[in-house]
Amino acid sequence: MTNLAAISLRPRLRPVVEAALLAGALAALGVAAWLAVRAWGDSWMLAGAGGTAEAEARRLFLAGEREWRTALGRGANALDSQAADKAEGLLRQALALNPQMPEAYERLADLEELKGNRPGGLIERAQAALLEANSQSPAIRLEIGLHALQLVQEAKGLGAEGVEADRTWFDAAILARSTRLAEGILAGLRARLSDQGDLYWREAQLAIAKGNNFEKMLFLRKTLAADPGRRDAAVLFAISVGDVERFREAAGLLRACLERHPRDAQMWDLLGQALFKAGEVKQSGPAFEKAWQYAPYNSQIAHHLAQQQEQTGQYLRARRLRQRARELAPGPDPPPLMAAELFPSARQ
Numbered sequence: 001m002t003n004l005a006a007i008s009l010r011p012r013l014r015p016v017v018e019a020a021l022l023a024g025a026l027a028a029l030g031v032a033a034w035l036a037v038r039a040w041g042d043s044w045m046l047a048g049a050g051g052t053a054e055a056e057a058r059r060l061f062l063a064g065e066r067e068w069r070t071a072l073g074r075g076a077n078a079l080d081s082q083a084a085d086k087a088e089g090l091l092r093q094a095l096a097l098n099p100q101m102p103e104a105y106e107r108l109a110d111l112e113e114l115k116g117n118r119p120g121g122l123i124e125r126a127q128a129a130l131l132e133a134n135s136q137s138p139a140i141r142l143e144i145g146l147h148a149l150q151l152v153q154e155a156k157g158l159g160a161e162g163v164e165a166d167r168t169w170f171d172a173a174i175l176a177r178s179t180r181l182a183e184g185i186l187a188g189l190r191a192r193l194s195d196q197g198d199l200y201w202r203e204a205q206l207a208i209a210k211g212n213n214f215e216k217m218l219f220l221r222k223t224l225a226a227d228p229g230r231r232d233a234a235v236l237f238a239i240s241v242g243d244v245e246r247f248r249e250a251a252g253l254l255r256a257c258l259e260r261h262p263r264d265a266q267m268w269d270l271l272g273q274a275l276f277k278a279g280e281v282k283q284s285g286p287a288f289e290k291a292w293q294y295a296p297y298n299s300q301i302a303h304h305l306a307q308q309q310e311q312t313g314q315y316l317r318a319r320r321l322r323q324r325a326r327e328l329a330p331g332p333d334p335p336p337l338m339a340a341e342l343f344p345s346a347r348q
Helices: 013-049 053-071 081-097 102-114 118-135 138-157 163-175 179-189 196-210 213-226 231-240 244-258 265-277 281-294 299-311 315-328
Strands: none
Touching (some): 102 118, 231 244
């Protein structure tokens, strides 16, 4: 092979060749850097989720997304069926570990539609929309619910059947505040849902829609008895209680759920609140510390831990935490937590 350095070039061409070689080297470095950043980003996201089911779900999602890109690589009207099947398997495994992944449902919707399964794609898009609604205001949630309901009803009109379609239909009806429709859908689901925890959770949702607090608490308890790791039920129960015995019950349910979600800052904070409000102020400290460890930029958690520190005589630390909380969220402090001895209704 001829050595480029040995080639005799005219003076005018040598700078051009050198510039081209330099550009090629820089491009190669750029590609290598992009790949390194992408790999670092993936590993950072996985590390952030910890060695838990959420971390494994994230790993499976990233692998599924890579296969999804391969499946769509032939263009809008072509599909690599082998890569598509592999992507679907990985994405569904991810959702089995962590159902709260709207992006996974969106990828599945793309695959279903490219395979010609329009009803299946609509159901997946409705599920993604329902998950996106969790972080929105009530007005936006209503709009999303109506949109998801429209998607599911279109899918039903195209022949969508099965438990999964009806579960999504029920969830959309609840979010769209169509209580009678939700009640009718649940009547048809009761004999078909094999997961008792999932059925009780939907019974609780219907009770909330109907304003029946007694049934809400009853079915939340049943949900957590059937599935102690059900995060949404544990959180809802914890924020719904209002007396000492129920605070203690909520603390027990949260501890059980935290075994499955050990890095969930919100649940650690709720556990601290439940213990604090039950009068177990000293015991609430480790829970608030865990919450602050996993969410060091959450001002509300900082305020809660500061109050617990004040109540146990750690005034210097409490002052520093208050200062940090106000740096994170300038403005009025949130209402203080009320321990049992300061909480008249808690004695009832």
